[in-house]
Amino acid sequence: MTNISLGMREVVRSENDGYVLELKDPVIDYVEFEKQAEKLESIDASNVDRAMQIEWLYTGDLFGDKAYVWATFETERYARLYASFSVKLAAALISLRDMNAASKLLLKLNERYPFDESVVRLLMTIRNQTGDKKGLTVLYTGYARLLSRELGIRPSEELTQLYEMLVSRFDRK
Known part of the structure; x- marks a missing residue:
């Protein structure tokens, strides 16, 4: 068996029946995402490319699929920020x-947060602007069914009125 050095001898040391990892200037994706996202107060043509780079820093839920009770607040806060x-x-x-x-x-956001009306509203806007009446109808009716089935409620009056207005524009064309 060949002994391969991974360069870890300098950063890992044994201490008090455990190990200590000492990294100099580590880059922590969630810390970097939070810092950069909070720095960018508004997004427009001048900084949209930078905003896209910041979005790519988000690699998923804090601690992945591990649900630590002690980290619930931070995990939810980070997800809301994203x-x-x-x-x-x-x-x-x-x-x-x-x-x-x-x-x-x-669509990525909608998969993670299917009840978020602001996401559905923006998706409806895209369907309208791209001339996709069928996609608009499928999106709205699917959202309405989800709310009814899972929560026993209907979409907000504002969203319903937006849907009806957008569909009526298609009908007039």
Whole structure:
């Protein structure tokens, strides 16, 4: 068996029946995402590329699929920060007419947060702007069914009115 050095001897040491990992200037993805996302107060044409780079820093839930009770608050706070940042980014992408990038981002968010009406609203906006009446109807009715089945409620009056207005625009064309 060959002994291969991984360069860990300098950063891992044994101490008090355990191990200590000493890293100099480590890059921690969630800390970096939070710092950068909070720095970018608004997103527009001048910084949308930077915002996309920041979004890529988000690699998923804190601790992955491990649910530590002691970290629940921080895990949820981090997920809310990502969702809020992504909605702002998607809205900026829509205003810049990059429907493809906005749609990908929103579909990813919708998968994680299927009850988030702000995500559905932006997806409806994209369906309208791309002339996808069928997609708009499928999206809205699917969301309405999900709310009814899972929560026993209907979409907000605002969302229903938006849907009806957008569909009526298609009918007038």
